[in-house]
Amino acid sequence: MATLADSFLADLDELSDNEADVIEEEDVDAGNMEEDVDGEMADIENLNYDDLDSVSKLQKTQRYVDIMQKVEDALQKGSDISNLGMVLEDDPEYQLIVDCNALSVDIENEIIIIHNFIRDKYRLKFPELESLVHHPIDYARVVKKIGNEMDLTLVDLEGLLPSAIIMVVSVTASTTSGKPLPEEILDKTIDACDRALTLDAAKKKVLDFVESRMGYIAPNLSTIVGSAVAAKLMGTAGGLAALAKMPACNVQLLGAKKKNLAGFSTATSQFRVGYIEQTEIFQSTPPSLRMRACRLLASKSTLAARVDSTRGDPSGNNGRALREEIRKKIEKWQEPPPAKQPKPLPVPDSEPKKKRGGRRLRKMKERYAITDMRKLANRMQFGVPEESSLGDGLGEGYGMLGQAGSGKLRVSVGQSKLAAKVAKKFKEKQYGSSGASSGLTSSLAFTPVQGIELSNPQAHAHQLGSGTQSTYFSETGTFSKIKRT
């Protein structure tokens, strides 16, 4: 799957980007990047070559062997009497720890390369497995267990994967499109799996060693999050200096697992916590406050890491103070809110009514606005007695409504101002239509004086509509466009 490979590469790029500022490890990372790119390129070419050694070189390097040897020795020696007198940078143990950090990052990259290798080889046999099992080490273990077996009921994956995933894997295997691998490819694949597993074991050893020395290297950080998590954070970041340079939001996400899909809803997944999740403080907060606690922990541990990277406080007091602060804050969040005081009623009529405005209100007001018909009926012509509903001045007067010579034959529903603006936008499309509003209106009208009156279409162009329209201000026009000179 090209997309998975791309996402892995992108992850590598991200990790490298975080360390880009670190001068000490920049060339190491550059070397790694090149190695990765070469490895990936070589990997693609190597589909024909099938040679693991050209892909994964780390275990053969001298550096790896040296450091592993030193770590073994140090672990054998047990806890060292730390020489506080010496400056840290000169201490060979500190140098070893720095190397260990770099090495653990390298090992991780190497594991990913090998994972790609295994995946490509095993794709012929069981293509869906890579999307079901994300973690490289788990994948390697599963591949080793399954081997060339076609029937997954004979394979016992208990303990390697969560049972739900085992079920999905078994079901997928029964319908897979893969074929059993030829012997040499199978051997090479198993070989690669073994190598991945040994690398993983080596990485664990390195991390154990770093963890045991954690209290000496980064006392403040280990007081807050605990030495195991501190070692993991340092290992993933690629050193104490690198960890110190990360922003707190990145520290929060170090070690975050990728989402395990397999058809499960993501609504229940724990969002966006990494190694911080394993700290004692986090585990002891109630679930509702966990997100806030995680952010708080990440920020304070970043501060502690920064103190440690400059050796500002070798005794660890800063760490203890920060831990106390975190504890206090979390306690304060859990306090119940203060009791509500019943308020007295406000003085009547002291607060003026809030008048609302806006388009919605204007539209509502239009329903009760005075219509053109009513306006016409309210006005009268000079010297001309108006018609009335009951005749002879009794009943309601009609005013200008229906008077001969008013220009309009029928007063139809006037366009509201809002509708006029909207209509203006589409008026380009409508220049073909005539002025008639509905198909049932006729151009004839019976007036009391002259009998029949025909509507004159040209008259509309000259007249300013009914007498109700403003003669000065246009009801639909806006300011014309004024060009800047």
Next chain:
Amino acid sequence: MSYVLRTLRKKREVDTIIRDTIDKVLVLRFGRSSDPLCKSAREVSKFANVVLVDIDSDEIQVYASYFDITFIPSTVFFFNAHHMKMDSGTADHTKWVGAFHKKQDFIDVVEAIYRGAMKGKLIVSCPLPSERIPKYQLLYRDV
């Protein structure tokens, strides 16, 4: 929440309080000491002052006869030292006779008095429907 109503026993106290309550409705409740009006006093406190006048004290009898108070409890309303009258459909507009049915009724009455008073009226009409108004009959004596 125990908010004990201020009880007045002397004529001078009544005088000062009528004079000193500015821009607030003064509710003078003529009655006995045990009165279930205290809770609403707090709610209304931004625009009203509720005070209990002990009708058993000697000095207060002057006021009792001035206002013609015979039924316990009776309430008289003042605003800025003006006596506010309320037309509640009963015979006597100068005071409110009887207890209130609900706390909200009391608040409504005080609010109506306030609004009318702010507009400058000296008599307001009662906002309550007639079921909520305690009914009584006026008996004239020696007339």
